[in-house]
Amino acid sequence: MDGSSGRPSAGNGSRGRPSGRPSRLQIEIVLPAGVRAPGLASWLTSVAPARARGAVTIAIVSDQRIRQLNRTYRHKDKVTDVLSFPAHGPAKAGHYDSRDAGPGIPRAKRDDIPDVVPGFSRAFLGDVVIAAGAARRQAREAGHSLQSELKVLALHGLLHLLGYDHEHDDGRMARLEQRLRRKGGLREGLIERGTYGTHGTR
Secondary structure, eight states, X not given: OBOSSSSOBOTTOEEOOOOSSOOSEEEEEEEOTTXXXXXXXXXXXXXXXXXXXEEEEEEEEOHHHHHHHHHHHHOOOSOOSEEEEESSSOOBTTBOOGGGTOTTSSSSOSSSOOSBOTTOSSBEEEEEXXXXXXXXXXXXXXXXXXXXXXXXXXXXXXXHHTXXXXXXXXXXXXXXXXXHHHHTTOSOOHHHHTOGGGSSOO
8 A cells, every 4th residue: 555645555455335224234355466365345244243333444565554553543663463553442452443543444544434435334443454464474374265364354453443353352262253253263262373473453
């Protein structure tokens, strides 16, 4: 993504179009050139908790871009696999207020987030940003496809947008993530894998 202006750019990327059908959760996917995520939005909608109501953007970006975001908002100068930027409420450790996120976050301008995102029929929940390179490497290590790894990361990021925090909730998020990933046919979740300490939604 190009972070040179207030309106971030996915370069030559493509955007998944929001469905015209009524939905409790609506997801827009922003993809860079060369990355495909077929069925990711519909899969995440099908496994999301019942209370997940609103619009979410999932942006898949380069490792370089997510490193910049990680450095800016977590003060950690390294690549991470997933970052979550809730749209409303105070920023917490590992949770980022999209209104303060600035360039590089998928929705256009963060200085005036509307209650309803144009093109969506639900209130905006926030953004999940996933590093394409990190996802590919983790997919190889886990022995599954890139598409499966994107599901693992997107689910984990969505739960953070909904307010779950595995660092401070006595296993509540871990139990929910396990139940939902089983529902969605995944072998493991990010927390179960034990590598969640390296990602950006802490």
